[in-house]
Amino acid sequence: MPAARLRRTTRVREVRVGRLIRAAVLVAAELTVAMLTVSFLTVAVLAAVPAPAWAHSQLLATTPPDRATVTAPISEVTLTFNEPVQQRFSVVVVNGPGGVLYSHGPVRVVDTTVHQPVSPLRSGSYTVRWRVVSADSHPVEGTFGFTVALPAQGESSAGSSAPGPGPSRPAAAGAGQRPPGQQPSGQPPSGQPPSRLGLAALTVGSVIAVGSVVAIGMLTVRRVTFRRQRRERS
Numbered sequence: 256m257p258a259a260r261l262r263r264t265t266r267v268r269e270v271r272v273g274r275l276i277r278a279a280v281l282v283a284a285e286l287t288v289a290m291l292t293v294s295f296l297t298v299a300v301l302a303a304v305p306a307p308a309w310a311h312s313q314l315l316a317t318t319p320p321d322r323a324t325v326t327a328p329i330s331e332v333t334l335t336f337n338e339p340v341q342q343r344f345s346v347v348v349v350n351g352p353g354g355v356l357y358s359h360g361p362v363r364v365v366d367t368t369v370h371q372p373v374s375p376l377r378s379g380s381y382t383v384r385w386r387v388v389s390a391d392s393h394p395v396e397g398t399f400g401f402t403v404a405l406p407a408q409g410e411s412s413a414g415s416s417a418p419g420p421g422p423s424r425p426a427a428a429g430a431g432q433r434p435p436g437q438q439p440s441g442q443p444p445s446g447q448p449p450s451r452l453g454l455a456a457l458t459v460g461s462v463i464a465v466g467s468v469v470a471i472g473m474l475t476v477r478r479v480t481f482r483r484q485r486r487e488r489s
Contacts, residue, residue, distance in 0.1 A: 291463075312336045312389035314397060315367075321399035328409055329376065332358070332383055334369040340387040344394070347371035351403075352379030376403045378410055 318333040319325050332349055342364035349358035349371065360372040369387060381403060386396040 311391065311393050311395050312338050312340055312387060314395075317383070317399055319401040321401065323401045325376070325401060325403045326405065328405070330372060332371045332373055334371075334385055334387075336367045336369070336387070336389075338390050339367050340364060340369065340389055340395075341392075344388040345369055345386070347383065347385045349373050349381060349383050351376060351381045357381065376405075378403050378405050 316335045345362045351357045357373045363370040382400045384398050
């Protein structure tokens, strides 16, 4: 009689343990599916939202426009960006025929537009090299060019006050200074904000790792329980 009661008690325990294991496995499976769903939704949202505020300044327009032909005298070159830039470290260099420097005077920043005064231009090709520091303290630089084709009377007035030769590239932003975020030559920029794709990959990887840990833990519990039941039967 005691042996039969022991067998029934053992059987009841096995049934209860089996139910608990099945419930735990179902919960773990549902939790893993939920985390995977959240990760995929996160990827979709990151792919759909506009570019974040940490994007660098972008050049929207220039005056004169790139590759344009100018037929009338101008007194300045302007660059318009998608956001305000720092005037302190903004540099614009305008070189004309023969490498002559035509930009003169300090750069002036008004809202999102950079103004660089120039000497009277004569006919020929011009190259504008610029460097600014965006609102996130990262330097941005680029180059564009235009052509001047003045009439005869405009050409004579421009030639009478032609400037001398000068540098063909933007000078350093201040003696011994470096714009915020500017790295020494040969080194990549540091502190770059992560991209949306990187954030999505990090999210998916974290969810998969957590789901794997949960699944391995449940399998381990089930294996230990079955071994204990086997020992009790024997």
